[in-house]
Amino acid sequence: xxxxxxxSIFNKDEKRVNWHDKALWFVRHKRDLSVHQVKGWETLRxxxxxxxAHTLSNLDNYLIQFEDNALKNGVQVHWAANGDEHNKIVxxxxxxxxxxxxxxxxxxxxxxCHLNPFLEADDIExxxxxxxxxxxxxxxxxxxxxxxxxxxxxxxxxxxLFQEHLGTEPCNGDPQYLTHEARKHLREKFIEADAAITGxxxxxxxxxxxVVCTNEGNADMGAHLAPVHIACMGVEKIIPxxxxxxxxxxxxxxxxxxxxxxxxxxxxxxxxxGTKMHIVIVDNGRSEQLSRPDFRASLHCIRxxxxxxxxxxxxxxxxxxxxxxxxxxxxxxxxxxxxLKKHSTLPFASTLCGSCxxxxxxxxxxxxxxxxxxxxxTKETKQPxxxxxxxxxxxxxxxxxxxxxxxxxxxxxxLRHLPKSIIxxxxxxxxxxxxxxxxPKQSFDQWYNQRQDKNx
Amino acid sequence: xxxxxxIPCYINQLYPQVGIxxxxxxxxxxxxxxxxxxxxxxxxxxxxxxxxxxxIGACNNFVSNFKDFDYIVTPSGSCAYHVKKHYNIINQTHxxxxxxxxxxxxxxxxxxILKIKDVGASFPYKVGVHKSCHGLRGLRLGSCSEVVGxxxxxxxxxxKEVKGTELMSLKRTDECCGFGxxxxxxxxxxxxxxxxxxxxxxxxxxxxxxxxxxxSCLMHLEGLIARNKKPLKVLHxxxxxxxxxxxxxPN
Amino acid sequence: xxxxxxxxxxxxxxxxxxxxLPNLDLNAFDEGxxxxxxxxxxxxxxxxxxxxxxxxxxxxxKIKALFPNTKVNYSTLENTSEFNTVTLNDIKKPQELEDLxxxxxxxxxxxxxxGAVWIEDSKIxxxxxxxxxxxxxxxxDEKSIVPYMHQAYQKIEDFHFGVFIxxxxxxxxxxxxxxxxAHGALSLTVLLKK
Numbered sequence: 087x088x089x090x091x092x093x094s095i096f097n098k099d100e101k102r103v104n105w106h107d108k109a110l111w112f113v114r115h116k117r118d119l120s121v122h123q124v125k126g127w128e129t130l131r132x133x134x135x136x137x138x139a140h141t142l143s144n145l146d147n148y149l150i151q152f153e154d155n156a157l158k159n160g161v162q163v164h165w166a167a168n169g170d171e172h173n174k175i176v177x178x179x180x181x182x183x184x185x186x187x188x189x190x191x192x193x194x195x196x197x198x199c200h201l202n203p204f205l206e207a208d209d210i211e212x213x214x215x216x217x218x219x220x221x222x223x224x225x226x227x228x229x230x231x232x233x234x235x236x237x238x239x240x241x242x243x244x245x246x247l248f249q250e251h252l253g254t255e256p257c258n259g260d261p262q263y264l265t266h267e268a269r270k271h272l273r274e275k276f277i278e279a280d281a282a283i284t285g286x287x288x289x290x291x292x293x294x295x296x297v298v299c300t301n302e303g304n305a306d307m308g309a310h311l312a313p314v315h316i317a318c319m320g321v322e323k324i325i326p327x328x329x330x331x332x333x334x335x336x337x338x339x340x341x342x343x344x345x346x347x348x349x350x351x352x353x354x355x356x357x358x359x360g361t362k363m364h365i366v367i368v369d370n371g372r373s374e375q376l377s378r379p380d381f382r383a384s385l386h387c388i389r390x391x392x393x394x395x396x397x398x399x400x401x402x403x404x405x406x407x408x409x410x411x412x413x414x415x416x417x418x419x420x421x422x423x424x425x426l427k428k429h430s431t432l433p434f435a436s437t438l439c440g441s442c443x444x445x446x447x448x449x450x451x452x453x454x455x456x457x458x459x460x461x462x463x464t465k466e467t468k469q470p471x472x473x474x475x476x477x478x479x480x481x482x483x484x485x486x487x488x489x490x491x492x493x494x495x496x497x498x499x500x501l502r503h504l505p506k507s508i509i510x511x512x513x514x515x516x517x518x519x520x521x522x523x524x525x526p527k528q529s530f531d532q533w534y535n536q537r538q539d540k541n542x
Numbered sequence: 543x544x545x546x547x548x549i550p551c552y553i554n555q556l557y558p559q560v561g562i563x564x565x566x567x568x569x570x571x572x573x574x575x576x577x578x579x580x581x582x583x584x585x586x587x588x589x590x591x592x593x594x595x596x597x598i599g600a601c602n603n604f605v606s607n608f609k610d611f612d613y614i615v616t617p618s619g620s621c622a623y624h625v626k627k628h629y630n631i632i633n634q635t636h637x638x639x640x641x642x643x644x645x646x647x648x649x650x651x652x653x654x655i656l657k658i659k660d661v662g663a664s665f666p667y668k669v670g671v672h673k674s675c676h677g678l679r680g681l682r683l684g685s686c687s688e689v690v691g692x693x694x695x696x697x698x699x700x701x702k703e704v705k706g707t708e709l710m711s712l713k714r715t716d717e718c719c720g721f722g723x724x725x726x727x728x729x730x731x732x733x734x735x736x737x738x739x740x741x742x743x744x745x746x747x748x749x750x751x752x753x754x755x756x757x758s759c760l761m762h763l764e765g766l767i768a769r770n771k772k773p774l775k776v777l778h779x780x781x782x783x784x785x786x787x788x789x790x791x792p793n
Numbered sequence: 794x795x796x797x798x799x800x801x802x803x804x805x806x807x808x809x810x811x812x813x814l815p816n817l818d819l820n821a822f823d824e825g826x827x828x829x830x831x832x833x834x835x836x837x838x839x840x841x842x843x844x845x846x847x848x849x850x851x852x853x854x855k856i857k858a859l860f861p862n863t864k865v866n867y868s869t870l871e872n873t874s875e876f877n878t879v880t881l882n883d884i885k886k887p888q889e890l891e892d893l894x895x896x897x898x899x900x901x902x903x904x905x906x907x908g909a910v911w912i913e914d915s916k917i918x919x920x921x922x923x924x925x926x927x928x929x930x931x932x933x934d935e936k937s938i939v940p941y942m943h944q945a946y947q948k949i950e951d952f953h954f955g956v957f958i959x960x961x962x963x964x965x966x967x968x969x970x971x972x973x974x975a976h977g978a979l980s981l982t983v984l985l986k987k
Contacts, residue, residue, distance in 0.1 A: 094731035126821040127690040136815035143812040146804040165797035218966035241968045261970040303924045303962040303977025310921035332943035346907030347959045356953040369800045377807035398718050437722025440679035444688035460592030477593040484583040485599020494555040515727040519734040520765030523556045530554040530561035
């Protein structure tokens with residue numbers, strides 16, 4: 087379904103929209119309070135942008151350097167051209183290690199590759215261990231936000247879900263109780279796990295190490311208990327040097343939630359004694375996006391979610407209205423690169439207000455890219471006849487002043503004389519909830535000419 | 543100083559009073575203004591809808607009307623921004639570069655070129671400023687809440703000097719109103735919801751009149767205000783800056 | 794051709810012309826922080842507690858006062874072996890540490906701007922310790938505090954596994970209500986050595 091359709095369904099429950107909007111605005115507000123205290127914040131953003139741009143311009147070499155160093159560290163490195171290959175690699179590693187029970191910490195990449203159903207089809211149990219991800223996993227839904235996966239669920243829904251799946255007592259949605267019960271439930275899973283899968287926030291070419299950031303400690307509980315750790319990363323996660331972490335770790339959590347840093351920023355370099363560590367490097371369309379000069383900066387993204395929290399459309403339409411792994415503004419510039427037709431309404435799900443670009447910690451020109459995708463979509467995908475035709479007519483009218491005057495006259499007359507029932511009738515989506523202006527008798531042109539005549 | 547006045551298409555046809563206020567205000571400030579008669583539209587409606595190619599005729603028409611001016615002034619942040627940012631689709635001739643370089647939104651022109659803050663207006667109302675996004679984040683007519691740095695606003699600089707005007711602060715100082723051109727129609731549900739929320743923020747903060755640099759935003763908000771019979775008025779900032787009301791006008 | 798070669802070849806063909814790596818000029822960030830004050834403030838912001846101490850003996854007394862009834866204790870501080878109720882050499886699998894009540898670790902590096910304390914596995918015999926413990930106590934010398942992450946990375950040398958810990962584990966995944974104590978430690982105490 088298109089974004090407008092899903093968004094209008096979401097908007098049938100206005101109270102829920104208000105609640106969703108306020109919850110995310112609260113996060114955006116916390117971000118503001120936090121970043122406005124940081125001296126040199128804009129310098130940090132410029133550095134984040136510059137380091138990422140530089141890295142992309144030398145990405146092949148940095149990947150090779152990263153692999154070399156990771157191998158030296160005793161880590162096994164795998165390469166996957168697409169999601170399917172990624173899933174097969176992970177599956178193979180699990181099989182080789184006889185792993186039947188897997189705990190996973192947050193990784194948008196594995197969502198993108200649809201890893202869970204792939205493994206589950208072979209009777210491997212995959213448990214998402216981030217609380218929000220566990221909630222949506224129990225609800226059999228995709229995450230609706232990349233940092234706050236269950237932000238669309240209220241506490242009573244979580245309460246019911248936990249009663250059904252975890253056998254908890256009814257608690258009137260007490261977050262403290264629910265979180266504690268989830269801890270107990272997931273603690274068991276951590277203890278039993280045969281393998282742990284994590285995402286990667288940053289991969290450092292210079293050291294071959296990877297950094298994983300969480301607040302809950304779930305990535306660490308998984309990786310330090312299970313005998314096998316598989317870290318999955320997109321090719322764009324590379325940064326050249328460890329020093330650069332100073333820049334990105336200062337930007338990431340503040341942009342995401344307003345925290346000065348996540349509770350845990352874990353630096354994995356060598357496997358712990360007697361265990362194995364694997365890194366799967368995934369392309370899945372990223373090298374393609376790299377080939378598009380107008381859109382390659384979308385690969386700078388460090389997945390903080392700030393553009394979602396700030397986006398007035400995202401807040402009022404919910405993450406699921408985007409029908410894409412990564413929702414919100416950043417998703418709307420990434421997804422068309424993967425499937426233009428499927429995601430053709432996403433770049434239009436924006437007023438081009440530009441808040442996403444200004445909030446982005448690595449200064450991705452998101453709203454400019456949305457504008458540019460629009461130009462491509464109208465050319466390369468089928469557009470409604472009425473839209474296409476009306477744009478051509480408008481283009482024509484505006485290129486010739488005489489026509490503009492004639493059309494303007496008719497429009498003003500219509501707005502003045504036609505009954506409201508016709509003006510606001512069904513084909514006019516404007517009039518469903520809004521009045522149109524009254525058509526003035528005189529245009530500015532006419533007034534001006536009259537004045538000129540008088541003065542002469 | 544040769545100043546050309548650009549009146550956006552929808553203001554020309556639907557809100558002539560905004561064009562009149564702009565012209566009168568500039569003349570009051572002793573600016574000699576020319577209004578080229580062949581002007582139509584900057585091309586934005588087509589371009590933002592993904593039909594940049596259909597806007598080329600409008601762009602060329604714009605350039606031929608305004609190529610000879612030192613400054614082009616318009617009561618629209620959005621149109622000025624469009625000319626500056628998106629006129630890269632036509633050949634970058636000397637004329638095109640001139641036009642892109644010389645276009646100014648009205649408040650920007652008054653504050654930063656004329657260096658005037660007090661335009662001698664009187665308007666005894668509680669005013670809420672809607673910071674239209676293209677003016678704010680496109681032309682940087684003010685600081686926005688996302689970016690860290692010095693706080694400033696050309697609009698507020700001007701309104702602060704208007705006699706009798708009380709500037710009301712909002713909870714969300716610079717959230718979009720939801721107009722967004724064809725977005726208002728294609729994403730009708732969200733557009734309307736954004737507009738309603740924006741209006742509520744103004745109402746909650748005691749605003750009597752919402753003002754902005756862009757009549758497009760105001761048309762959207764006015765449509766919602768009228769339909770829902772809310773106790774609010776909208777006025778383009780040029781209308782306030784051109785006002786000489788010393789007492790409130792009864793409704 | 795395998796995927797590795799294919800991916801690298803595609804990236805090589807598609808990448809933009811070389812762009813320079815920007816220089817890190819740390820002067821842009823310096824605001825003359827009072828390191829100790831800022832560190833304490835940030836620890837509290839992230840949900841931890843800070844207490845001043847002068848010696849390891851005092852540290853243990855403080856810990857006993859704060860956590861009087863713990864059963865399973867482990868400390869890596871010098872001269873605190875009588876505090877320990879487990880011997881790590883006896884641990885065959887990290888899972889056996891599930892009941893650890895309290896862990897005391899010493900760190901040589903902490904960051905004022907965010908209350909983060911650096912722990913690396915040369916200091917922790919088992920990596921899972923600071924995560925699996927119910928209560929985590931970190932002992933820091935006030936001289937070990939650096940202003941920003943940039944200075945912290947200048948001090949970090951080689952390690953196998955290392956982690957910045959800032960506060961106790963937490964989540965806000967249920968309606969944005971902050972709950973302390975997700976999967977990692979339920980509480981974090983920092984003892985700041987003068």
